[in-house]
Amino acid sequence: MRTQVGIVGAGPAGLLLSHLLHLNGIDSVVLERRSRDYVERRVRAGVLEQGTVNTLIEAGVGERMLGEGLPHSGIELRYGGAGHRIAFEKLVPGRTITVYGQQEVVKDLIAARLAAGGDIRFEADDVAVHSLEDAPYITFGGERLDCDVIAGCDGFHGVSRPSIPEGVLTAYEREYPFAWLGILARVKPSAEELIYACTDRGFALHSMRSPEVSRFYLQVPADEDPDAWPDERIWTELKARLETVPGFTLATGEIIEKGVTPLRSFVTEPMQYGRLFLAGDASHIVPPTGAKGLNLAVADVRVLTEALTRFYADGSTELLDRYSQICLKRVWRAQHFSWWMTTLLHTFDSDDAYARRLQLSYLDYVTSSEAAATTLAENYVGLPYEAAR
Numbered sequence: 337m338r339t340q341v342g343i344v345g346a347g348p349a350g351l352l353l354s355h356l357l358h359l360n361g362i363d364s365v366v367l368e369r370r371s372r373d374y375v376e377r378r379v380r381a382g383v384l385e386q387g388t389v390n391t392l393i394e395a396g397v398g399e400r401m402l403g404e405g406l407p408h409s410g411i412e413l414r415y416g417g418a419g420h421r422i423a424f425e426k427l428v429p430g431r432t433i434t435v436y437g438q439q440e441v442v443k444d445l446i447a448a449r450l451a452a453g454g455d456i457r458f459e460a461d462d463v464a465v466h467s468l469e470d471a472p473y474i475t476f477g478g479e480r481l482d483c484d485v486i487a488g489c490d491g492f493h494g495v496s497r498p499s500i501p502e503g504v505l506t507a508y509e510r511e512y513p514f515a516w517l518g519i520l521a522r523v524k525p526s527a528e529e530l531i532y533a534c535t536d537r538g539f540a541l542h543s544m545r546s547p548e549v550s551r552f553y554l555q556v557p558a559d560e561d562p563d564a565w566p567d568e569r570i571w572t573e574l575k576a577r578l579e580t581v582p583g584f585t586l587a588t589g590e591i592i593e594k595g596v597t598p599l600r601s602f603v604t605e606p607m608q609y610g611r612l613f614l615a616g617d618a619s620h621i622v623p624p625t626g627a628k629g630l631n632l633a634v635a636d637v638r639v640l641t642e643a644l645t646r647f648y649a650d651g652s653t654e655l656l657d658r659y660s661q662i663c664l665k666r667v668w669r670a671q672h673f674s675w676w677m678t679t680l681l682h683t684f685d686s687d688d689a690y691a692r693r694l695q696l697s698y699l700d701y702v703t704s705s706e707a708a709a710t711t712l713a714e715n716y717v718g719l720p721y722e723a724a725r
């Protein structure tokens with residue numbers, strides 16, 4: 337079997353790449369380890385930057401998102417007994433975020449690929465990438481896929497990155513001493529906008545998916561067992577961390593999904609080797625506090641699409657050669673923002689009273705100075721894409 341671009345992984349990165357390449361007349365095959373049902377149900381991120389929303393609309397896959405997504409023009413930072421709104425409409429006029437579940441984006445992309453006759457192989461076993469320097473090919477389930485280029489879109493635990501010879505990549509990494517317990521609950525959101533709460537008991541986040549479904553996260557110890565969190569305990573803790581301002585009551589309901597996500601910062605440089613190009617979580621991870629993971633994957637894929645389109649148009653590898661350099665600028669901005677939001681809002685066991693005072697002082701600054709609030713707002717809604725050329 338032969339295609340132009342062999343794509344490993346049917347997450348947002350791999351699926352969007354396959355779709356954008358198709359729109360530019362380039363063929364691809366997507367190889368995914370899991371079933372279609374599994375990837376369509378995997379609950380993860382929920383905040384789409386303006387640029388991500390525009391990318392999906394321009395690519396013709398934004399219809400359901402425009403109908404069901406929830407546009408937001410602010411978030412609340414809640415601490416010290418008060419809520420403080422970061423008002424995007426004032427700080428970054430014309431730019432908003434849209435709350436729309438990652439698995440909905442994945443469903444929309446799979447539907448678009450299949451409608452266009454796209455080739456996605458779900459439940460592909462033993463995927464391995466070979467001969468990355470010149471004539472790359474992928475093996476899976478006893479088959480062989482020859483291609484011009486391989487896109488490694490297989491997430492942090494995928495096979496693509498570890499297939500690059502030792503010594504080529506440099507990894508930059510930071511682990512955090514806590515994780516997030518994420519839940520989905522069948523209950524009307526208790527607030528119209530997202531609430532990021534910093535308390536002495538730890539961080540909590542109130543998000544949503546629809547007028548009937550809410551999404552919550554709680555800071556918990558690293559490697560926490562979700563079974564240590566029966567529903568009753570989750571609601572008690574969410575109330576303790578969120579019902580901290582006068583007049584706010586948290587509505588509770590049936591918990592329909594529960595999972596623990598470790599928090600990690602990770603970057604590999606470069607993001608390419610020979611004919612293999614890494615995109616999304618395969619090459620970088622951010623802690624979710626800044627809601628950047630999915631949005632960064634989209635930004636990588638935009639650059640890779642443009643570079644591959646140029647390559648197939650006139651044989652030029654000039655943009656492909658600069659792929660890592662172009663992407664890493666945005667990647668590192670998002671790394672810093674995500675680390676900063678995480679540090680600003682979480683409780684660190686190692687913190688002494690002095691460190692806690694510094695944190696509160698910074699929160700006061702961000703919520704009172706227009707300059708500081710604008711820094712948060714412009715990063716949160718997403719900085720403009722740089723022209724790749």
Ligand code: FAD
Nearest residue numbers: 345347348349369380381463490491494616617627629630
């Ligand atoms: P993924 O979505 O990880 O997709 C990779 C795909 O490759 C998967 O479908 C996987 O099954 C497949 N794959 C892996 N290995 C192989 C293989 N060997 N062969 C074939 N296929 C393979 N970000 C936020 O902003 N907010 C959040 O709340 C949030 N929560 C998260 C919760 C979890 C549990 C995780 C893991 C991530 C979360 N993220 C969050 C990050 C965000 O979801 C990711 O940044 C985003 O999914 C990146 O997309 P991707 O396509 O690069 O990778």
Ligand code: DHB
Nearest residue numbers: 381382543624625626627
């Ligand atoms: C959601 C996830 C995030 O990481 C975040 O910062 C905000 C919202 C969410 O899943 O809705």
